[in-house]
Every structure is written in C-alpha cells, then in structure tokens.
Amino acid sequence: MLFSFGITSVSSSEHSVLKMFGSHCVKCHGEGGKVKGKVNLLEIKTSAALSKNIDLLQALIDVVNNGEMPPEGEPELKSIDRERVVSELRGILNDVVSKGRLIPKTPIRRMNRFQYNNAVKDLLELNVEVFSLPEKMMRSYGYFDPASGKIPDTVHVGSRPLGKSQMIEPRLAGVGPFPQDLRAEHGFDNQGDHLSLSPVQMEDFYKLSQSIVNSDTFTAKHCGIWDDFFAEPEEKGKELDQVIHKRLSKFLRSAFRRPVTSELVARYVKNVQYRIAKGESFTRAMKDIASVVLCSPRFLYLYDRPINGVDDDFNLASRLSFFLWGSIPDKELLRLAESKTLSQKEILTAQVERMLGDKRLKRFCDSFPAQWLQLERIITSTPDRIMFPTFYANAYRTSMHMMLEPLLLFETILVENRPVYELIDSNFSYRSSPLSNWYKNGKRTGGLPPTRLAYKRELLTSRREGGVITNAAVMTMTSNPTRSQPITRGAWMLTVIFNNPPEPPPADVPPLTESVNAESDNPLTIRERLAVHRERSDCSGCHVKIDPLGFALENYGPVGAWRDSYKNGRKVDSSGKLFRKHDFSSIEEFKDAILAEKPRFVKAFSGHMLSFALGRKLTATDLPALEIIADEAKKKDYRFQPLLKSIILSEPFLNEPK
Numbered sequence: 001m002l003f004s005f006g007i008t009s010v011s012s013s014e015h016s017v018l019k020m021f022g023s024h025c026v027k028c029h030g031e032g033g034k035v036k037g038k039v040n041l042l043e044i045k046t047s048a049a050l051s052k053n054i055d056l057l058q059a060l061i062d063v064v065n066n067g068e069m070p071p072e073g074e075p076e077l078k079s080i081d082r083e084r085v086v087s088e089l090r091g092i093l094n095d096v097v098s099k100g101r102l103i104p105k106t107p108i109r110r111m112n113r114f115q116y117n118n119a120v121k122d123l124l125e126l127n128v129e130v131f132s133l134p135e136k137m138m139r140s141y142g143y144f145d146p147a148s149g150k151i152p153d154t155v156h157v158g159s160r161p162l163g164k165s166q167m168i169e170p171r172l173a174g175v176g177p178f179p180q181d182l183r184a185e186h187g188f189d190n191q192g193d194h195l196s197l198s199p200v201q202m203e204d205f206y207k208l209s210q211s212i213v214n215s216d217t218f219t220a221k222h223c224g225i226w227d228d229f230f231a232e233p234e235e236k237g238k239e240l241d242q243v244i245h246k247r248l249s250k251f252l253r254s255a256f257r258r259p260v261t262s263e264l265v266a267r268y269v270k271n272v273q274y275r276i277a278k279g280e281s282f283t284r285a286m287k288d289i290a291s292v293v294l295c296s297p298r299f300l301y302l303y304d305r306p307i308n309g310v311d312d313d314f315n316l317a318s319r320l321s322f323f324l325w326g327s328i329p330d331k332e333l334l335r336l337a338e339s340k341t342l343s344q345k346e347i348l349t350a351q352v353e354r355m356l357g358d359k360r361l362k363r364f365c366d367s368f369p370a371q372w373l374q375l376e377r378i379i380t381s382t383p384d385r386i387m388f389p390t391f392y393a394n395a396y397r398t399s400m401h402m403m404l405e406p407l408l409l410f411e412t413i414l415v416e417n418r419p420v421y422e423l424i425d426s427n428f429s430y431r432s433s434p435l436s437n438w439y440k441n442g443k444r445t446g447g448l449p450p451t452r453l454a455y456k457r458e459l460l461t462s463r464r465e466g467g468v469i470t471n472a473a474v475m476t477m478t479s480n481p482t483r484s485q486p487i488t489r490g491a492w493m494l495t496v497i498f499n500n501p502p503e504p505p506p507a508d509v510p511p512l513t514e515s516v517n518a519e520s521d522n523p524l525t526i527r528e529r530l531a532v533h534r535e536r537s538d539c540s541g542c543h544v545k546i547d548p549l550g551f552a553l554e555n556y557g558p559v560g561a562w563r564d565s566y567k568n569g570r571k572v573d574s575s576g577k578l579f580r581k582h583d584f585s586s587i588e589e590f591k592d593a594i595l596a597e598k599p600r601f602v603k604a605f606s607g608h609m610l611s612f613a614l615g616r617k618l619t620a621t622d623l624p625a626l627e628i629i630a631d632e633a634k635k636k637d638y639r640f641q642p643l644l645k646s647i648i649l650s651e652p653f654l655n656e657p658k
Contacts, residue, residue, distance in 0.1 A: 017047075017050075017060075017085050017088050017089060047092055050092060051092050051093075051095065051096045054093060054096055054097075054619075054620040054621060055620055057089060057092060057093045057096070057620060058093070058620035058623060060089050061086060061089045061090060061093065061623070062500065064077075064082060064085050064086055064089070065082070065086045065600075066498075066500065066545070066579055067082075067579040067580035067581060068544060068545060068580075076580065079581065090623075090624070090627065093620065093623060093624060094624045094627075096621075097621050097623075097624050098624075104616065104619055104621065106192050106614050106615050106616045107192030107615075107616065108192065108301055108302070108303040109190070109191075109192035109194075109195040109196075109301065109302050109303075109615055110195045110196070110197045110300045110301050110302070111195075111300055111301075111302065112181040112189050112190050112195060113133070113177050113178055113179075113180060113181060114133060114135065114136070114189070114326060114363075114366075114367055115190065115322060115326050115327065116130075116178075116300075117129065117130045117131060117133060117177070118325070118326045118327035118328075118360075118363055119299070119327045119328045120212065120294060121327075122327045122328055122330070122360075123225075123251075123254055123255055123294075123328060124223050124224070124225055124290075125223065125224025125225050126172070126222055126223055126224065127170075127222050127224065128169075128170040128171050128172060128217065128222050129169055129170065129171040129172070130171065130172055130175055130177075130212060131171060131172070131175045131176055131177040132169075132171060132177065133177065134180070135180055135189075135370075135376070136366045136367075137159060137366075137370050137375060137376075137403060137404070137407060138157050138158070138159055138366065138404055138407050138408075139157060139158040139159070139169060139452075140155070140156075140157055140362065141155075141156040141157065141158070141452050142156075143155040143156065143157075144359060144361075144362045144365075144411070144415075145359065146356060146357050146358065146359065146361050146362075146414075146415045147357040147358075147359075148415075149415065149416060149417065150415065150416060151408070151411060151412045151415050151416065151430075151457075153456060153457045154454055154455070154456050154457070155408065155430065155454075155455050156452045156453065156454055156455075157404055157408070157452060157453055157455055158452045158453065159400055159403060159404055159453070170222075172211075172212060172215040172217050172218055172222075173215050173216050173217045174211060174214075174215050174216065175208070175211045175212055175215055176208075176211070177208075178201070178204055178205070178208060181194065181195060182194055183371060184617070186495055186501045187611060187617060188367075188368075188371050188372075188611065188612050189371065190322075190367075190612065190615050191611075191615055191616060191617065192615045192616050195615075197297070197300065197301075202295070205294075205295040205300065206291070206295045208294075208295070209290075209291040209292070209293075209294035209295045210291050212291070212294065213287040213288070213290050213291045213294075214287070218287075225251075228247065228250075229247050229251055229286060229290070230283050230286050230287065230290075231283065232281065232282040232283055233282070240282075241269070241273065244269050244272050244273070245265060245266075245269050247286075248265055248268050248269055248272070248289070249265050251290070251293070252264070252265060252268065252293065253334065254328065254331075254334070255293050255294075255296075255298070255299045255328070256296075256298040256299060257314060257317065257318045257328055257329055257334070258314040258334075258337075259314075259338065268289055268292075268293075271288075271289055271292070272285045272286065272289050275288060275289075302318060302322060302615065303315075312343075313336070313337035313338075313340055313341075313342040313343050314334070314337045314338075316337065316342055316343055316348075316654065317329040317333040317334060317336070317337040317342055319613065319614075319653065320333065320348075320351070320352070320355070320648065321333060321355075322615075323364070323612070323613040323648070324352075324355045324356070324360075324361060324363075324364050324644075325355065325358070325360040325361065325363055325364070326360075326363035326364065326366075326367055327360065327363065332351070332354075333351065336351065343654065345649065348648070348649070349645060349649070352644065352645050352648055353641075353645075356641055356644065361414075361415075364414075365407070365410065365411045365414065368609065368612050369406070369407055369410040369411075370407060371612075372496060372608050372612075373406055373468060373474065373496060374477075374492065374495075374496060375403055375406065375407070375473060375477070377477040377478075378399045378402060378403045378473045378476060378477040379399075379403070381397075381399050381476050381477045381479070382397075382481055383476065383479070383481050383482075383558055383559050384481040384482050384558075387481075387482060387558075388558070388559050391559055398434070398435070398438055398472075398559070399473065399476050399477070401431075401432050401434055401435040401438070401453070402435060402471070402472045402473035402476060402560070403473050404430075404432075404453070404455065405429055405430060405431060405435065405455075405471055405472070405473060406468045406471045406473055406474070408429075408430035408455055409422075409423070409426060409429055409430065409467075409468065409471075410423070410468075412428075412430070412457075413426075413640055414640045414641070417639050417640055417641045417642075418639065418640060419637050419638045419639055419640070420601075420602060420605060420633075420638050420639070420640050420643060421595055421598055421601065421602070421638055422467065423467055423468050423605070424467045424468070424469060424497075424591060424594050424595060424601065425463060425466055425467045425591045425594075425595060426460070426466040426467050427459060427460050427466055428457055428458060428459050428460060428466070429457075429458055429460060429465065429466060430455040430456065430457055430458070431455060431456065431458055432453045432454065432455050432456075433454070433456075435472075436456075436458065438472070438561075439465065439472065463587070463588045463591060464555075464562060464587055464588070467591070469493065469497060469553070469591075469594075470553065470556065470587060471560070472556075472559070472560030472561075473560070474489075474492065474560075475489075475553065475556040475557075475558075475559070475560035476558065476559050476560050478492050479557075479558035479559070480558070481558070482558065483526065483558055484526065484553075484554060484556065484557060484558050485550075486526060486527070486547065486550030486551050486553070486554055487505075487543075487546055487547070487550055488550070489549070489550040489553050490545075490546035490547055490548070490549040490550025490551075491546055491550075493549035493550070493553075494545060494546060494549060496608075497594070497601060497604065497605075498600065498601070498604045499603075499604035499605070499607045499608055500545075500604070502545060502546055525566060525568075525570045525572075525573065526554070526566075527551055527554070527573055547576070548576030548577055548578060549576075549578075551573070551574055551575075551576055552574050552576055552578075552584065552587065552590040553574070553587070553590075554572050554573070554574045555572050555574050555587060574586060574587065574590070576590075578590070578593040578594065578597070579597065579600075582596055582597075598634070598638060599630045599631075599634065602629075602630045602633050602634075602638050602643070603626045603627065603629070603630040606626055606629045606630065606633070606643065606646075606647055607622075607626055609643075609644070609647055610622065610625075610626070610629075610647050610650065610652060610653065613647060613648075613653060614652060614653065618652075622652050624651075625650045625651045625652050628646075628650065629643070629646045629647055629650055632646040633646060
C-alpha cells in the first residue's frame with residue numbers, strides 16, 4: 001500500500017488528515033484514475049467516510065507512524081505534523097470502536113496438545129506428565145519458583161535437541177501424544193482458526209483417553225484424585241448411586257469448567273451404573289467414564305459462549321487460566337466465577353497476582369516465548385561444517401546451548417518483574433560454560449552432562465550482548481549455512497519485535513549466488529549485493545522497512561560471533577535509520593533507537609501476548625486497547641507483571657460475545 005505525501009507541513013485545523021488527502025495524496029491515490037495500492041483517497045470526503053473503513057484506518061496509522069510514508073524521494077513530514085496526523089487517525093478509530101462494539105469473537109477451538117497435556121494433568125491431579133512434548137524446548141530442574149520473585153544465579157535445565165536423555169521425565173507409560181498442532185502464520189499454535197476437530201481426530205482422542213486411564217502407571221501413586229474418584233467406596237445400593245452422582249458432579253464441573261445440569265450428570269451416572277451392572281468393577285467403570293470425559297467436546301473445546309444462562313465469569317476463568325497456565329481453571333477461579341465476582345476489577349487483579357506466583361506459570365514460559373521468538377528455527381540451523389567446525393564439537397551443535405539463553409532471560413524478566421524493554425537490552429544473561437566460551441572466543445569447550453546443564457547468571461560488560469535481538473540463537477537461525485541474511489533478520493525484527501510482518505517476497509526474485517567461499521571471493525559486501533532488490537518497484541516498499549533492521553545486526557556473523565570486517569576485507573556497515581527518524585551507526589545506537597521508541601515496542605509485544613491470550617489474530621478494533629495498555633505500562637516503568645495485568649483488564653480480553 002503506497003501513499004505519496006508531497007508535503008512538509010500539515011494544517012493544524014481539526015481535520016488535517018482530510019486536507020492532506022486532498023492536497024497531497026490523491027495525486028497517487030485517485031486523480032486521473034491512478035490508484036496505487038488499490039487505495040482511492042479521492043473518495044474520502046469526510047471523517048465519517050474514513051471511519052467506515054477501519055482496515056484503511058489501521059493501514060494509514062501504521063504507514064504514517066512507522067515513517068513508511070511519505071516514501072523515499074518525497075519531502076518528509078515534520079515530527080510534530082506526523083504526530084498530529086497519527087493522533088487524529090487514532091481518534092477516529094477510537095470513536096468507531098467505542099461506538100460500534102466491534103471487537104471480534106474468538107472462534108470456538110479445541111485445545112492444542114500442550115493445553116491438553118496440562119488440562120488432563122490438572123484435572124486428574126497427576127504428579128507425572130501425560131506424554132512427552134518435543135515442542136517444550138526446555139525442561140527445568142526445580143529452579144522455577146515465581147512466588148520468590150527471583151531466578152537463582154545458577155539453574156539446571158535440559159533441552160530435548162541436546163539428546164533424548166535431556167528430556168526424560170516421569171510420565172504415564174504407553175501414552176503417546178497426538179500430532180503437533182501447526183502454528184498460524186506470524187502467530188501461535190493456539191489460534192482458533194487452526195484448531196478444528198475432524199471425525200478421525202475425534203476417534204484418536206478417544207483412543208488417547210483410553211490409553212491414559214489404562215496406563216500401567218495410572219494408579220493411586222500418581223493420581224491425586226484417586227481416592228476421591230476412582231477408589232471403590234464402602235456404600236452399596238442407593239447410597240452407592242449417590243456417591244457416583246456426587247463424584248461425577250464435581251468431576252464434570254472441573255472438566256467442563258462450569259456448572260453442569262442435573263440432566264447431564266444423570267446421563268454419566270447412568271453410564272457408570274450400566275457398566276457396574278454388566279460386571280465391571282467400580283474403579284473400571286469410573287476409569288471408562290473418565291475416558292469418555294477426556295474426549296468429550298465439552299472438555300476439548302474452548303469457547304466464549306454463555307450456556308443455559310450461566311454468567312460469563314466462567315468464560316473469563318477459562319480465558320485467564322489457559323492464558324497464564326495453559327490449562328483449566330482451578331477450584332478458586334471456578335468458585336469466584338460461580339459467585340459472579342471474578343470479573344470485579346479488584347478480585348480479578350488479586351487472582352492474576354496469585355496466578356503469577358504459582359508454579360504453573362512455567363507453562364506460559366514454556367509456550368509463549370519460544371513461539372514469539374520463533375526459536376524452533378534454531379533446531380534446523382546447520383552452519384557450514386567447513387567454515388564453522390567447532391560449532392559441532394562434542395557431537396552436539398552449539399545452537400542447542402544457544403536456544404535456552406533467551407528463554408531463561410524471558411523467565412527472569414517475568415519472575416523478577418523487570419521492565420520488558422530489557423528484552424531488547426539487558427546487562428545480564430544466563431549461559432552454560434560451553435556457551436559462555438563461545439561468546440568469548442568463538443569456540444565451545446566443556447563436556448555435556450547426560451541429563452542436564454548448569455546455566456549461570458552472567459553480568460555483561462558489552463551492550464553488543466544482552467537482550468534477545470543480538471542473541472546468538474537468533475543470529476544463527478536467521479543466517480544460512482555460509483553467511484548472514486540481513487533480509488531474514490530484518491523480517492524477523494519486523495515480525496517479532498515490532499509486530500508488523502512484511503509481505504512475502506515476489507516469487508521471481510533471484511537468489512544470491514552461494515558457495516562456501518562466496519564472501520571471500522566476492523569484492524562486494526552483502527549490502528552492495530542486495531542493493532539490486534531495492535531497484536525493483538515491487539521490492540522497494542518492503543526493503544525500506546526491512547533493510548535498516550537487518551543491516552543493523554550485520555556485525556554478527558552466521559553463528560552469532562562478532563565481526564568488524566567480512567572475509568573479503570571489507571568493513572561491515574551496520575548504519576541506518578529507524579522509522580526514518582533515529583540515525584544509528586552501531587548496535588549500541590540501534591538499541592538506543594529502539595529504546596527511544598519504548599511505547600511502540602511495548603505495544604507490539606503486548607499485541608503478541610494479547611493474540612496468544614485470545615487465541616485469534618488481532619484486528620484494527622483491538623488497536624485502541626493496545627494504546628491503553630502501552631499507556632498504563634509506561635506508568636509502571638514497563639514492568640512485566642503490571643503489563644500482563646493490563647492485558648487481562650483490557651476490553652478485548654474482558655469482552656464477552658453476546
């Protein structure tokens with residue numbers, strides 16, 4: 001989408017945006033039938049007309065606020081004029097949203113397998129895992145205690161890619177997970193439009209539920225509700241029927257996350273009675289009925305719909321628990337939902353604080369940050385063995401050490417309630433001994449224990465390190481085997497850090513010629529070799545956004561090691577301008593430029609978390625809420641836990657579809 005503002009000043013009148021359209025934009029977007037980006041601004045005569053197209057409103061806010069328009073070659077807007085235009089556009093959007101109640105509904109969706117594992121574990125109060133989860137990149141060895149408000153200086157962790165023994169943990173014997181759910185594009189694996197349930201999957205869930213209750217290790221030793229649910233009672237006859245009814249009422253309420261009707265309970269009770277009458281033992285019959293519950297749509301599906309007049313606090317309880325704990329609400333949340341007090345601000349805030357201090361918060365850390373940072377890409381990174389032989393020392397790739405560093409940083413900033421902008425620039429990190437040596441001299445030394453690694457908190461002396469954007473894992477996974485990839489890194493920055501993913505590149509863009517010695521043999525720098533892409537009209541618009549972000553990281557080689565020059569002797573040029581208003585010539589200045597835009601980063605980061613919390617892609621109608629969240633965060637120095645509270649107290653999170 002292109003807007004051409006041949007303008008250096010904007011009228012200070014009430015509708016400066018509309019006057020700007022008429023005087024300076026329609027020459028490319030309406031006059032003479034010329035409609036760039038399929039946007040005809042000549043048709044926009046009033047603010048009311050503009051308010052009818054909220055997608056256009058969002059696009060206008062983005063391109064003007066991000067400095068993408070006016071395009072290169074046109075006079076730039078002064079900062080005060082740009083701020084006035086953006087403020088007016090946001091005012092129109094806020095007015096539309098406040099009057100229209102246009103917040104979209106989250107699609108009905110089933111649990112993904114991470115949520116299913118957690119939900120079954122919590123429902124049955126298991127002290128073992130249900131099944132192994134390869135997508136859970138890190139296993140903790142007892143260090144995670146958010147109530148303490150501190151991550152220890154030394155933590156012990158494991159990582160499955162380092163070897164299967166790293167992730168061996170107690171679980172139910174003979175239970176295997178269903179296939180991993182796909183992530184939404186630029187999103188997460190809990191997005192509603194990706195989590196359907198086919199008849200074949202329904203049958204698979206039944207088989208899975210049967211394997212759970214029939215596991216040899218599904219016993220009183222590992223199941224916390226065994227005595228209260230599965231153990232055979234002393235009562236007989238009608239008294240036994242009452243026991244069955246009581247046990248099932250409590251169980252179904254927890255499994256379905258809301259009160260259940262007497263008719264529904266009666267159907268389950270009748271099923272158990274029938275099985276016992278056919279000769280099954282009480283325990284066997286209760287196992288079978290538990291299996292039925294674990295594959296019921298009422299258990300599998302997440303939905304925000306009032307049922308039989310039940311108040312929406314139950315929906316709020318589920319949204320809250322699946323966001324922070326990746327699982328079903330506990331007894332306290334359900335109790336408050338039933339009393340219709342959970343939605344009261346003071347009580348809800350207190351519950352968020354309680355949940356943030358619970359060890360189940362680890363599930364948020366096991367799910368959100370790895371997906372936000374797209375860390376699964378590091379697993380398939382294969383730097384050239386000839387160029388980087390020490391990367392593969394001791395049979396394990398160094399990237400498997402790298403991947404845990406940003407995850408531990410994320411956990412520390414959350415648990416210690418530090419400012420979220422430390423994700424951009426922190427003065428500490430957690431590193432294993434081999435990883436620490438890698439940063440110091442580009443070589444990995446030290447052996448690997450068979451089951452876990454010790455990561456120690458290190459104070460960093462250089463701002464070249466610290467945060468997630470200069471982390472060796474990110475630098476390695478955004479490179480190809482032989483060279484860094486500024487475009488890939490820039491696209492990663494746009495998507496992950498600024499939540500503004502670029503369009504896919506044209507299919508006919510020619511690739512760079514690659515070989516092990518391509519950089520040494522070519523007299524041009526990567527910046528010069530990629531300049532040809534910016535000469536194409538269909539490429540230039542995106543490269544204006546991508547290139548400054550990618551080249552800012554160019555001092556980091558294909559495996560994250562610092563370099564001042566390329567192998568051909570040419571000096572690395574990492575200079576650029578962020579949002580066309582912050583000049584930088586080094587990584588330190590680049591970090592300063594991002595930190596000068598804290599509200600922009602925090603709003604983008606909050607957008608990722610809100611999308612994760614709601615299980616849907618955000619729309620233009622969510623933007624006013626993100627502005628409020630960022631404003632509230634600023635008052636608390638952008639600290640992580642108040643930011644989470646603001647997200648939970650936001651209109652999109654609390655909004656209940658009617």
